[in-house]
Amino acid sequence: MAPLLAGQAPAEDGQVQTAIEDFAGVELDIEWVPGANYPERLTTTLASGDIPALVVVENSKYPAFVQAAEAGAFWDLTDKLDDHPNLTPESEEVLRASAVNGTAYGVYLWRDPMRTAVTLRQDWLDNLGLEVPGTTEDLHEVARAFTEQDPDGNGQDDTYGLILPNWNRLGAGTPYDAIETWFGAPNGWGEVDGELVPSFTTDEFFEANRFLRGMVEEGLVNPDFATFDGANWNDPFTNGEGGIIIDTGSRAKGLLDLFRQSDPEDYGDYVTVTGNLTGPDGELHALPTPGHGGVLAISKTAVPTEEMLDRVLSILDDLSSQEGQTLMINGVEGTHFNEVDDYAEPIVESEADEVAQADLSSFGLLETASNGKLYHTKRPAGRPEQELVATLERLAADDLEQAVRNPALAYYSEVQAERGSQLELIITDARAKYLSGLISEDELRAEIDRWFAEGGQQIVDDINELHSQAS
Structure with a gap:
């Protein structure tokens, strides 16, 4: 089950899905759910217990997912990823951020770590x-x-x-x-x-x-x-x-x-x-960004045995190889793209080509690439775009060396999940008023004290207890 951000779901017999199936040696049955409806569908699916073999979880700290995972609905992959070279995480920091209190309930979906x-x-x-x-x-x-x-x-x-x-x-x-x-x-x-x-x-x-x-x-x-x-x-x-x-x-x-x-x-x-x-x-x-866009979780309902789990992980390992990433993101060379100066230049010469490119945009969101980006960047259209992309890539690489990580991303706090968003409004509203000159710094500090008094201290205590347990 996966979110669909494009207007049309890839056809089961389409060029892209067929090429992926041939490469991976498996027949795919994907339930594409419109992105706006995905959180609701995920909640319903988790509650039903009838969970597909692979599920995209856009937020690995989503309460319904955490509850289902801790109840045994998904495989714990913490000690299994290193057995598969292309699933071995490039970044331990991103792995911790995508895990739930130290447990990896999925393969994280790579996203640009510095944007x-x-x-x-x-x-x-x-x-x-x-x-x-x-x-x-x-x-x-x-x-x-x-x-x-x-x-x-x-x-x-x-x-x-x-x-x-x-x-x-x-x-x-x-x-x-x-x-x-x-x-x-x-x-x-x-x-x-x-x-x-x-x-x-x-x-x-x-x-x-x-x-x-x-x-x-x-x-x-x-x-x-x-x-x-x-x-x-x-x-x-x-x-x-x-x-x-x-x-x-x-x-x-x-x-x-x-x-x-x-x-x-x-x-x-x-x-x-x-x-x-x-x-x-x-x-x-x-x-930096968190470095991931959620996880690809493996259901124990549809994948009940260790033997089946190893088979699924092997398929994901193949799809995260350089050849697999290129196929999922860029397509088939000579059919969907040409390599030009280490970029992928999409081939769009017919309506069928346009459909294939749309399908690739959907499948690309399912590529884990947790072992690092091995596919080709799409070739920018003109010289100004090429110069801009080159500058952005250089800046991101330099900045990543000085990235300030958020250590709390590693932890799932029930108090934070239940009350964090509501309490956050105290801070964001007060900051906006302070910046607008409507309140003083002392009044801003008083609002922060109110955050602690109305439940924030419980969040701090909870996060630090989890941090202590992990240390």
């Missing part, structure tokens, strides 16, 4: 004779210049620097998370004096938000940041209102494509990127 990027208007930098920022102070100065120095040259006071959305969940890879991490705050949770503590209790958290509040007060941020819908995040950038977005490399690629549509001749002049920024302490603290 944080700062996207800027290249033309504005050029007009003002500026370079991309390398530090948080540089970010401040570029944002000020974009606000005060008429970067578009229209003679109007109609621009600002940083575009912030109201998307401000804790530990979700938001721009707020990025800035706090750059200032040296933990990524979600961190160890202080031998105890795991939430990021928002640290001095660096407050320092980062003083910095950001100062930018708001100076008018360097979109004035509606507290209510601005992230679905419209691109608009101020392409419309020439704001010039900086802190998000991911994918955002930069999407913006470049929008400019390609509006200015096909010179679209490469508008967008540039840099990676994580050095903080006030002179150190680079880079914000």
Whole structure:
């Protein structure tokens, strides 16, 4: 059972599924569930007890999955992955983050471990004779210049620097998370004096938000940041209102494509990127992703014996080899793609080719690749795209060496699962009010105290008990 993000599910007799079946020596019977309905279907399936052999679990800490796994519905793979070379995790940190309190109930689904990027208007930098920022102070100065120095040259006071959305969940890879991490705050949770503590209790958290509040007060941020819908995040950038977005490399690629549509001749002049920024302490603290998109769990209902389990793991091992990854992500060379400069250039010459490419996008989400990325990156369309992708890959590789991991991702806390989201609103609402100038820092601290009093302390105690047991 797997989520379907495309409009049409791959046909059972389609080119791609047939090629995968031939390679793996197995007949596939996949229940594709529309992505929006997947959590509900997963819950229903787990409750029924009639669980398919393989199940994509997008959140390995999903309470219904954890309860089912701990009740024996799924195989414990902790001591089995190393027996299969292509299932041996590339990253022990990501394995811990995808496991449940030390137990791996699935093979994690690899995702880019470093995606944080700062996207800027290249033309504005050029007009003002500026370079991309390398530090948080540089970010401040570029944002000020974009606000005060008429970067578009229209003679109007109609621009600002940083575009912030109201998307401000804790530990979700938001721009707020990025800035706090750059200032040296933990990524979600961190160890202080031998105890795991939430990021928002640290001095660096407050320092980062003083910095950001100062930018708001100076008018360097979109004035509606507290209510601005992230679905419209691109608009101020392409419309020439704001010039900086802190998000991911994918955002930069999407913006470049929008400019390609509006200015096909010179679209490469508008967008540039840099990676994580050095903080006030002179150190680079880079914000990573969890490194996985959930797990592929193996059901004991459909796979009841060790012998059958070994067979399933062997198939997954084959599919995670270089040949298997290439097939799942890129397709068959010469049929679905051509290799060009180590990139995969999709072959799209007919309607059947278009269907195959859509199918590959669905099957690609099922590729574990937990042993590391061995497939080809899709070849960027033009020179500006190629240069952007090369820059992003270089930045990500450099930043990954300074990644700040979240140690609490390894633990499933029942208290956190039951009350964490509700309690989180105390912090995110208070932070937004503080940044808007509606409350003082003392009042922000008082709201954090309220988080502890209304259940947060139980979460801290629970996480630390689990951490102690794992140490």
